[in-house]
Amino acid sequence: MIKKTSILNKKTAKEKSETLLMSPFFIISLLAFIILGVTFKDYQNNSRSRWMDCGLYALTGIIGVFLLLLWFATDHFATQNNYNLLWAVPLSLFFVIEIAKRNPKYWLKKYIMFQILMLLLLSIHWITGVQSYPVVLLPLLIALSIRYIFIFKFLNKK
Numbered sequence: 001m002i003k004k005t006s007i008l009n010k011k012t013a014k015e016k017s018e019t020l021l022m023s024p025f026f027i028i029s030l031l032a033f034i035i036l037g038v039t040f041k042d043y044q045n046n047s048r049s050r051w052m053d054c055g056l057y058a059l060t061g062i063i064g065v066f067l068l069l070l071w072f073a074t075d076h077f078a079t080q081n082n083y084n085l086l087w088a089v090p091l092s093l094f095f096v097i098e099i100a101k102r103n104p105k106y107w108l109k110k111y112i113m114f115q116i117l118m119l120l121l122l123s124i125h126w127i128t129g130v131q132s133y134p135v136v137l138l139p140l141l142i143a144l145s146i147r148y149i150f151i152f153k154f155l156n157k158k
Contacts, residue, residue: 025136032139039143039150048154053099056147061093083131086122087141089115104155112152119145 020026038052068090070079095111098104119141125131133141 025139028136029139032143035140035143035147039147042154043150048151050100050102052147053151054096056144057092057096057099060088060144061090061096064088064090064092081131083122083125084133086118086125087137087144089118099151109152109155112148112155115148116145116152119148 035052035056038049042048042052064085067079067082067085067088070076071082071085091111092115095108098108122133122141126133
């Protein structure tokens, strides 16, 4: 019945041209090591790098706003019920100026405790399988946890 078969669109395997220096794991790990290095230096000097805290709050806040907009403002099915909002909290944008102060207000400590609890909840979700996260995020999540715990303890000393 069929005399001849011809393939109209033949897929060819493309070689990955991604280098180690441009891989997401390398970039996120580098960011995590910078966070951990600054935190260790701050711990040794009994000080707090306010620029680091402002940068983290701004970065996680912007990512959180972006994820929130993808969830509610668009019809992207893949971004619905995205628990990445547990580490990228959009509320962090409201606290950027307060975290930059040498002596922030008392309620900022409560927000930092909230962030630590959200990271703990994210870990429980990951372990129980409620949502799986890319392993690439693990260094960043560990670094954020350590930094938030350091900030909380540092602010409690004052």
